[in-house]
Amino acid sequence: MKRFFWFGFVFSYAFSATSLQDLLTLLSTNNSSLRELRSEQRMAYFQYEASLASLWQPSVRLASELSVSEGSEPSPHASLTLSKSFNLGGKEWFTLKQIILQKDLLKKKETSLICSLKKDLISAYFTSLCLESEVEASQKNYELALKKAEYANLQYSLGKISLSSFQEQQNKVQEAYLAWQQKKQSLQENLSTISSLVAQDISLLSPSEEELSNFIKALRFSTNTPLFERDTSYLSLLYTLSNASLTTLVENATSSPDISLGAGYQVGMGKEGLQGRWTATLSLSLDPFSWLPGSASFFTRQKNKENISNIFLQIEEQRYSLQRNLRLLHLKEATALDNLSVAQLSLESASRQLLKAQEEYNLGQISALDLLATEASYLSAKASTLSALVTLLTIRCELAFWYDTNWQNLQ
Secondary structure, eight states: OOEEEEETTEEEEEOSSBOHHHHHHHHHHHOHHHHHHHHHHHHHHHHHHHHHHHHHOOEEEEEEEEEOOTTSOOEEEEEEEEEEEEETTOHHHHHHHHHHHHHHHHHHHHHHHHHHHHHHHHHHHHHHHHHHHHHHHHHHHHHHHHHHHHHHHHHHHTTSSOHHHHHHHHHHHHHHHHHHHHHHHHHHHHHHHHHHHHTSOOOOBOOOHHHHHHHHHHOOOOOSSOOGGGSHHHHHHHHHHHHHHHHHHHHHHHTSOEEEEEEEEEEEEETTEEEEEEEEEEEEEOOTTTTSTTSHHHHHHHHHHHHHHHHHHHHHHHHHHHHHHHHHHHHHHHHHHHHHHHHHHHHHHHHHHHHHHHHHHHTTSSOHHHHHHHHHHHHHHHHHHHHHHHHHHHHHHHHHHHHOTTTTSOO
């Protein structure tokens, strides 16, 4: 049954069992980081529109005054002036390009953030399946420890084991119980992580082992060209480089001459009554010392050149670091595949042993304690297999983040 409620400005849904697709839909609309970034994009858009308008909009000035002097009548004056200043070096245009660059950066940051959030959400979603299996296995281990403690109590009462052996078994019960509670807490913390990502309380998920396996198989992508711009540090460095280049152009343009055009109409009280006249102005201004060595502008340009060289070095260093991390990631994928193969073999063996133990128990050949121990071993092997699967999934999602051009699609 669906329950509707208002969260911020987003209309969301709460489901009894939330699927991965439901979570991805909520992520695209509810996530607070995404909403903040989109708000920044809107502000950058308004800034762009304002800067674009300033390129052509003239300045309009309306003024009035009343002059009073001894021996004469008060003389009112009024004027309306229309003017526009242009920098012949294109300073305004380069400044506008900086704002356009900021818009592009925010759009790429949005893509990078969506890719990162999707990766985290998918990993957390299937981790819940692994944690549920670990909770089940740890609960069974606790039940096994209790049964062994009951048996140890009986043996101790008959004098067959020492007090220290009996106490040791009691300690194992406590350890098994604590391990069980810790797994339950980890499951709740994982649910809290998912709730935080989608900005909505999630109490029940619906992952399955089949869905997990199918999702891993569906993760296919080419590993030829890494998408380094999905790293926010690398992306910011690229933006900083482009912005520094534009800053240099703006600085150079500042030293170019400015031309100002103006036209106005003035109205005043003269000897013959109210009189008006048109005026027009054309002015050209230039700082001739701005290009001379030793001037403030000269040293500013030298500083910008040095800054650009330093940014190039930072970009290369960051790129090398990302390439090294990707190589390690591929090695982790190979290790995860090996661990999964070992875990699957152990699970197959544990499954056969469980079937055999159930048959022997039905025939009265083994005790309930022996069957419980076999069930605990099987559940532990199952949890280990799911853990290996989730580890492989997490690594594959990380690789998709770096290589899959369609990874930003929330589906």
